[in-house]
Amino acid sequence: MTPPPFGIYLHWPYCRAKCPYCDFNVHLKNAASPSEEKIASWLIQEISGLRAAIGAREAASVYFGGGTPSLMPPRLIGLVLEAIERHFSLAADCEISLEINPEDASPAFLRDLRAAGITRLSLGAQSLRDEKLRFLKRRHDSRQIRKAMSQAARFFDDLSVDLIYAVPHETGASWRAELEEALGFLKEPRRAHLSLYQLTIEKGTPFFRARKSGRLAMPSPARQAALYRMTQDLCERAGFPAYEISSHGRGVSSRSRHNLLYWRYGEYAGLGAGAHGRLILEGRRFATETPRQPRLWGQTVETRGRGWSMTPLSPLQTAEERLMMGLRLAEGVPRQSLPEADTPRFQEEEGFLRKKGLLTESRTHIRATGRGRLLMETITTALSLALSSPPSSPSLPND
Ligand SMILES: C[S@@+](CC[C@H](N)C(=O)[O-])C[C@H]1O[C@@H](n2cnc3c(N)ncnc32)[C@H](O)[C@@H]1O
Incomplete structure (x- = not known):
């Protein structure tokens, strides 16, 4: 029996600032934080530990997510990818994605990412409108995003853009114009993808507290549904039908192969602080997880040879x-x-x-x-x- 497709997720746990809506495993650096080199060396140790645990596999996809993995120097990204190639084989058309924040998308950085082996970029734009970006407390403005989008297209032909919609007071007309602008930009790359997320209010975030105290009023469910339908309609007409609730690709080849692996319930390793994985060992599926604190994760890698622990899943x-x-x-x-x-x-x-x-x-x-x-x-x-x-x-x- 052929094993299900296999992919590797690598989590970079740091951001420059925490976004008020985000509940991902994100940390801010301080004097006691491990260096970038140290984190990369732990990831490399994780890769050899993974090989020892699961044996030789071919990776169909590799995904650098976060946090903000564009804070990782390309030289270290290259070393991590080399380690993956040493211990596992990469499929001929392996998709190697990295989430990039607009402020990092300088020509030199993009060129170095390409040289390091990244094949696909996912740009965390979140919005193309300044007012909305301020509300989301993003560190970039719309001018920077437009520049980042066109720079990214110079170096990569496989591009995705993340946008958030259904924020308080958002009108259908303004979201339509924003989405049309993003769709227009995505005419250029050979593979083009949009991840369109409705703003969700996650427990424990500043937005959660603001909603609780009445400082933030979300659109009604009917309004959210209307914006969702409009989104489906616009994307479909532009040739970007949804293949998943929030994901739109221009044609089959633009779909995120790594994310499809999650949704089709393939096999994936989750490495890095707070990463989750699903592995099949001796015919049984296991959920894996790592400590959420970067230093604790690193100590676990050093003492046990791997940072993840696993729990068997029942049928x-x-x-x-x-x-x-x-x-x-x-x-x-x-x-x-x-x-x-x-x-x-x-x-x-x-x-x-x-x-x-x-x-x-x-x-x-x-x-x-x-x-x-x-x-x-x-x-x-x-x-x-x-x-x-x-x-x-x-x-x-x-x-
Ligand atoms: C954890 S973020 C990392 C991406 C990147 N570092 C950034 O800051 O854009 C991954 C994506 O999840 C989405 N996301 C995170 N929290 C969300 C929320 N509460 N509601 C909607 N989308 C959210 C955003 O679109 C974001 O690009």
């Missing part, structure tokens, strides 16, 4: 995860990959959700409709419950 947990990830995709979840769904209880729930217009009719896939993708939580909760509940007891014959 039910595996089925639930496969379902939750796959339902985010426009293609849905292939039925043959989820035999656990082949029960009367699950089919009953599916029938109910189909009647409500949330799932499509399909023999081969479990797939959400456009409306269903707006109500993803409802669908996944209902279907997960159906997966886990015992078969309903046969009805008693009437006496």
Whole structure:
């Protein structure tokens, strides 16, 4: 049996400032923080530890995420990639992505990233409007972003742009103009991708506290839904249909192969502070995680030879995860990959959700409709419950 595609995620845990909406594992540097060299050497140790644990594999994708991985010097990125090549083979068309913040996109830096082996850039623009950028407390303005976008296109032909929408007081007209501008820019690169996220208010963030105290009023659910529909419509007409709830590629080749690996429930290693992974060892799937504090993660790598610990997932947990990830995709979840769904209880729930217009009719896939993708939580909760509940007891014959 061919193993599922395999990818490697590397987390750079530092940012220049914490964004008020972000709950990712992000830290600010201080005098006690490990040096960049040290972090890279821990990542390199992680790569050799990973090889010892899982054996030889071919990586279909490598992803430098964060935090702000564009704070990592390209020389160190090159060393980490060399270590990956030494211990694993890279697929001929391996996608090697890096998230870059607009303020880092100087020609020299972009050239060095390319030379280090990065093939795809994901630009954390978040908005092309100054007022919105100020609200999101970003460190760049729209002029810098436009410059970053055109510089990035000089060096890379595989580009993605992240934008956030449905922020307080955002009108349909202003979001439309912003999105059209981004779509216009993305006509240029050979592979072009947009990640369009509705602003979500995450627990523990400054925005969460602001909403709680009434200082931040989010758009109503109806307004959010209208903006979402407008987004789908505009992107589709521009040739960027959604292949996942928030992800739009111009054609199949522009889709993020690394992110597809998560949603199609492939296998991936998560290395670096606070990274998560899913590995299959001796036929069993494991969830892996590393300590969130960079120094603690590094100490763990040094003392144990690897920073990650792993927990086995039960067949039910595996089925639930496969379902939750796959339902985010426009293609849905292939039925043959989820035999656990082949029960009367699950089919009953599916029938109910189909009647409500949330799932499509399909023999081969479990797939959400456009409306269903707006109500993803409802669908996944209902279907997960159906997966886990015992078969309903046969009805008693009437006496
Ligand atoms: C953790 S960030 C890292 C990217 C990069 N360092 C930056 O600052 O743009 C990854 C992406 O998640 C999205 N994101 C993070 N928190 C979000 C939230 N609360 N709501 C919507 N999108 C969010 C942003 O679009 C961001 O580009």
